Amino acid sequence: MNKKKLLLLALPVAAVLVALAVVLVLRNSSGDRFVIPDHIVICLDAGHGGEDPGAVFEGRQEKNDNLNMVLAVRDALEREGHENLTVILTRDQDIPLELETRTDFANKNDATLFISIHRNSGGGQGVETWVSADGLRPETDLATYIQNNLKDVGVNKDRGVRKGTASNPHASYYVVGNTKMPACLVELGFIDSRQDNALLDEQADAYAQVIADGILQMVELK
Ligand SMILES: [Zn+2]
Numbered sequence: 001m002n003k004k005k006l007l008l009l010a011l012p013v014a015a016v017l018v019a020l021a022v023v024l025v026l027r028n029s030s031g032d033r034f035v036i037p038d039h040i041v042i043c044l045d046a047g048h049g050g051e052d053p054g055a056v057f058e059g060r061q062e063k064n065d066n067l068n069m070v071l072a073v074r075d076a077l078e079r080e081g082h083e084n085l086t087v088i089l090t091r092d093q094d095i096p097l098e099l100e101t102r103t104d105f106a107n108k109n110d111a112t113l114f115i116s117i118h119r120n121s122g123g124g125q126g127v128e129t130w131v132s133a134d135g136l137r138p139e140t141d142l143a144t145y146i147q148n149n150l151k152d153v154g155v156n157k158d159r160g161v162r163k164g165t166a167s168n169p170h171a172s173y174y175v176v177g178n179t180k181m182p183a184c185l186v187e188l189g190f191i192d193s194r195q196d197n198a199l200l201d202e203q204a205d206a207y208a209q210v211i212a213d214g215i216l217q218m219v220e221l222k
Pocket residue numbers: 047048054055062118119
């Protein structure tokens with residue numbers, strides 16, 4: 001093959017490679033990259049509250065489990081003593097909150113990460129962590145750190161990181177879909193499973209610690 005022919009072949013190949021590089025750069029700059037800010041704000045959200053108990057089983061109310069866990073995660077994060085990290089809570093007491101109030105709070109405070117804590121119900125077992133239907137990489141990274149850490153402590157069933165909602169894979173849970181930062185929603189076992197409740201009560205401190213660890217891994221403080 002002579003030089004001219006070789007050049008004619010190489011030019012289209014080079015053009016395709018350049019186009020591919022441009023597409024990759026554009027994709028990376030359009031929001032699926034996570035930049036850790038100088039000052040990190042972690043927003044924790046205890047699901048339900050006040051007259052909305054969430055799921056209920058034998059007098060046990062989801063809202064209380066959620067709040068206890070959020071307070072314990074906050075304590076675990078604050079124990080680490082990182083001066084460049086602040087924890088904010090959508091609620092720190094038993095009050096009702098609209099979903100929009102929760103996401104507005106996180107967005108207005110320019111939170112770096114948003115983690116909502118819930119309990120599951122409906123006849124199942126185990127722990128799962130939800131991301132939006134899109135499931136872009138940063139939120140999936142956050143969810144994966146948390147889910148894997150919880151699995152390592154011990155869960156009755158590892159239900160994994162899941163995209164969308166339990167009823168619709170193309171929809172997102174409101175607080176996950178309407179927050180501007182990477183967000184996930186942890187379903188910390190089934191409130192209508194006695195085994196899950198026993199495990200949560202037994203492991204509450206360990207669960208709180210590893211949820212905090214997952215958050216710290218995400219912002220490269222662990
Ligand atoms: Zn809930």
